[in-house]
Amino acid sequence: MGVILEVKNLTKKFGGLTAVNDFSFEIKRGEFIGLIGPNGAGKTTVFNLISGFEKPSSGRIRFNGIDITGMKPYKIVNLGIARTFQLVRSFKYLSLLDNITVSCLSKRGKEVSKKTGTDNYASSILASVGLIDKARIPPIILPHGDLRKLQIGKAVGTNPELLLLDEPFSGLSFEEQLGITDLIKKLHADGVTIFITGHVLRELMTLVPRVIAMHQGKFIADGPPVQVANNKIVLEAYLGRGVKIA
Amino acid sequence: MLNLKIVKEKMNEFPSYLKSWVKTFTGSLTIFCLLILFVMPFLSANQSFTHVFLRQFSLAMIFAIFAASWDLLTGISGQISFGHAIFFGISGYICAYLIKYQSFPIWISIIISTVVAVFFGLAIGFPLLRLKGPYLALGTLAMSLILLKLFLMGSLADWLFGSEGISALPGLAATPVIEYFILFIFMILTFVILIQISKSKFGTILKSIRDDEVGSDASGINTTKYKIYAFMLSSFFAGLAGGFYALYIGAVNPTGNFGTVLSFFAILMASLGGLATISGAALGAFFFIFLEYALIEIGVVEIGNLAIDFGLYKFAIFAVILIVIIRFAEHGILKPLLERLKDLWDLLLGR
């Protein structure tokens, strides 16, 4: 159970605005961990920094002992960190199968798909996210829930060690949320370390054994969900200053 | 990227693969068109036919290769280029220079000029690929204009041959029929290669970059690398077309080989046929060349007192047709046309 991801003193400034401020945490291999905070807390920025879509102003990120600070996104993916986006992204004129195939053609994806063949591998992933019956259609006509699944499928295709899921539940109905939850649990059971964000506390509470809370770019709490949920600062962050919790 | 084993497997199943493809509607239609193109030169030995009409076909084939190369870069990979004449022109000039001033054989010159075009693709693609969408379009346009203006300058004529370029080159072949077949073979090769590329895993990656570059990056794809591959591949075929064009014309000059109008020819042809279809480029090129041919052929038509000279108004008429087609068939005319034809065909067979 070594440390898989180590984030130290991470800071990101956009002009005058500090989106992430001196943020540090560690994730151990095989963990299932959540990042919570109200809207605008900087969760997505943290993910962008880890996955290389933005470069930190200062601070260090280490993955499996390798310094990945400021690396290009695809290199980070090829080291084993995959991510999904809060706003769904898909290759809208490619079939679902091809959407997954692209990931399977990445460096790590290829290592796995070599044995079974890219198409088979992609189909198996598509099957595992429950979209195999729609393999030939393009994503533009899919419902939102399926797009979320596709996102996860695309991330899984790169054969990640660490999976960053940015708000995987947003905009979904309750049934759809359940489906996604099962999927994530299954992935975790397969040995993927999962790091998940959410701004609705309740969604994550039952799912993850550990959460990190942040507010206005700052670290505020780390621990089991129940403990964090009762943290005074967290509550203030969510409900506003001065609100008394009875 | 290329797995030899898979290629071998594909080769083994090739006959059956081909057989099943021929049975499809598009397959049989393609074979039909190719057959027509194949027998075309034997229809008449009349000079007016071989030296005028067939030459238009040869020209259309050159432009088909050129437009298809543009389609690979823009339609498939989503990198909008308004300056494709860069590769077309550079290759033509190198080819002309080697033949005229270094007395290289024609084919070696074409090979060298195509390779040089690929290097240009690399050299231009590398800095410019940081740009996206219309910015890339403007960047490539600007690059082609810089080359055009430099080549045009009288004061640089000692190095770049000036506005009159290089002339009196030998033809591609002794007769228009041989020229036709050479270009026919190269066109088929180009299209087979480009269509296979667009259908391959490599093509899937290119398309993913077109649809969502960030997403492609997040899927672990080195997008810069693939975009440069796309640029180089595209410039290879553009260069090939450019070399052929120089020999088809028998001369090169700045406006005629670097002109913005050539870049727009590629864009028009490819998008008339249908973007991202590759084969649409051929349809667009043939349509484009023969529309002009037909308008000249129709010439002056007198309706009552009104005399309309289609030959003189050909570009205006062409512009109208272009606007109408793009306006009402945004995705080109190939796909809708094929679909309608297929529907009709199915109806005819009672399916």
Added chain:
Amino acid sequence: MIVDIMNMLFNGTLTGAVYALIAMGYSLVYGVGGIMNLSHGAYFMLTGYLLLWMLQTPFFIGLEWLTVVFALIIITVIGGLTFLLLVKPLQDSHVAVVIVTFGLAFLLEQVVLISPSGTEVWSIGQLRLFQGYTMVFGYPIVHQYVFLIVMSIVIVLLFALFINKSKLGKSIRAVSQDREAAGLMGINASRILLYTVMISALLAGLAAFLYLPGASLDGPSMGWGYLLNSFAVVILGGMGSLIGSVAGAFIVGYTISFTNVFVPYGPSWAHLVPIIIIIVILLIRPQGLFGKKELR
């Protein structure tokens, strides 16, 4: 030396004033609707020829000022029609808009070309409002061009006022910032875009009216050169930034006139300079000198 500097400054300002008018509209349309209107240069050219044709018509003898009114109305309407008939239905596809507006520009060029006066160059000096020149530091300042520069500044200021203060201007800004949000606020984005394209055509027409009487109609293909330099201006200033396009126009203007005056053999390089500017700016600062957001 002082004459050379005056020469450079005055002509730079003149060129800048023309490009400011042309590029401002172009940039506005891009900023508001993401539309790359390649027929923008053709509007400029066509206004010139409309003026010429009307001046050649006996009806307008003694009514020269009326030609200006008609030409500006016609070009504004053509701008509106371009949007309604061609651009609006194709808005989702970048390439289609580019091609269809290219087709239109090409068509306008051809229509002018096959008109009786199309193949030759023309002067429309009858519309010059001011004759003569004044010597300043040994340099002749042409009155018509002073008028152009002043008018250009006035128009730019009025335009800025219009965009910032008027209701329509505010709607235009709202749409350019966030189309969906503007839609939620009850602004008909598509109608705003229509107005924007019409305004841009009007600005191009105004530029033609102010500039061409003191210059000349250089043939039907003259629009492309102005379009290209507008690209340079807009890229320099940042797409969609109005201050940027005005500043960019003057930077391009001064660069051209500097090359013309001070660089040996410069005149043959002068029009390469804006293109090189395009490349350099694109590579080092793709959002332009004044642009904030990088447009996708």
Added chain:
Amino acid sequence: MEKLAKRIIAIVIIAGLGVGGGLGAWFLFLAPGAGEYSWSSKDCPGAPSGISSDQIIKFGITGDVGEITGDGAWEGCYLAAKEINEAGGIKINDTTYYIGVTREDSDEANPNLVTSRGIAAAERLVYNKKVQFGIGGFRSEALLAYQEVFMDNEIIFINTGAATDVFCENVRSWYTRYKYFWRSMPINSSSLGEQIFNYLFRLIYVLNATYSGEIANVGIIYEDLTWTEDLVTGIEYYFGPYGPLPAYRNMLTANIPYDVTLTAADMLTHVNTLMAADCDIVIPIISAQGGLMLMQHYATLQPNFLVVGIDVQSQLDTFWTQTNGDCIYEIQMQSIHVTNKTPTTIPFWNAFRAEWGHDPLYTASGSYDALNFIVWAINETQSLQAYPTLTQKMETATKANILANPELFPSSVGGLGAYWPTTHDLVAGYPFGFTLFCQWQANATKVIMPSYNSVYIDSQLSNIGTLILPPWLITDWTT
């Protein structure tokens, strides 16, 4: 039932498509392929109707349709053909032949040149219309490409518009291939340079004598293209520090090459640069819109220099209206004007004006001469064979032969026609190919300038006017 109906509809539509496609294919493949262009009386202006195709001597004219230079070439040929046909055609071995003229659009004046269009035009003329002679050509780079079609087929082609030396150099260096190429207009660019220098030297001398040495500086402004290169080199040499004539050394104070896409504001800069360089004479070498801009600014700024040079647009009679009279005082070279360059020049001029309603451009007089020259050779040899018969006959039109027996050779309107046998180029210099220097003067009149016998013998030409200097220039030079 419904299915059947649909099927029938499909059959009808497909049949319709097939028939339509077939018709289209027939039109495209067979019409031009099987039936070549059929020549008839309608192609022979002035000829009686009902003549057969064999009776027609077929001339193909290349050029840009709907554009002044291309139309000029066509109009000149048309007029020549009409005159010959109306006079009863020509007799070859007792058969009457008529002159047929046809043209194809090579689109060569298009700023966005597409070279393949010129090739296609030439191919149509040669292979489809089976012309026996070709005339035309204006843009060097387009002609360089499509002349090969005529050379391939051993068809005599006379160029009437492109001045570059390279064409006739081809004839010298590779006679076996390029012997069919000739030039009837204009004189080549080196000779053009020679003539303009001769004129300038003399003009400067005369002006300096009148205005006590006021002319000290000259400036050039030119399109930075290949065709201007030799001229500019010449000017730089003659007026530069190492010129052969001491009196003219170091006169060149401004040297402005410009990009052809310049705008009026750029031209204003250049005019100011020329003024700042204190030029007394400015030599433009311009073929495109630059000349109009130059003269516009000249009229506004009234700078202290005289414009003397090449301005192709200014050769047209419409230039006055185009510039609103701003072109006044400009002196420019042109090949033809209402003067007796040869005895036929003025009749040609009048006939041309009667036929077409405007003055002939140099391509018009060139193509008129070209057609007449070929017809003369046919008449003399009673043959239509390009080589050796016609070519050798045409090659006898050398300077020495014409000077010895002018009556044996055809009359020409652009100057006595003489073609160097080795290069098939027009001989430059009085009385052969020489240019006129014309000045725009008040009331849209264009007046031939005295050349002080430097380019032509002034007393031999009719309608020679006097040089009128702009009033502000006189004020400046006399004070």
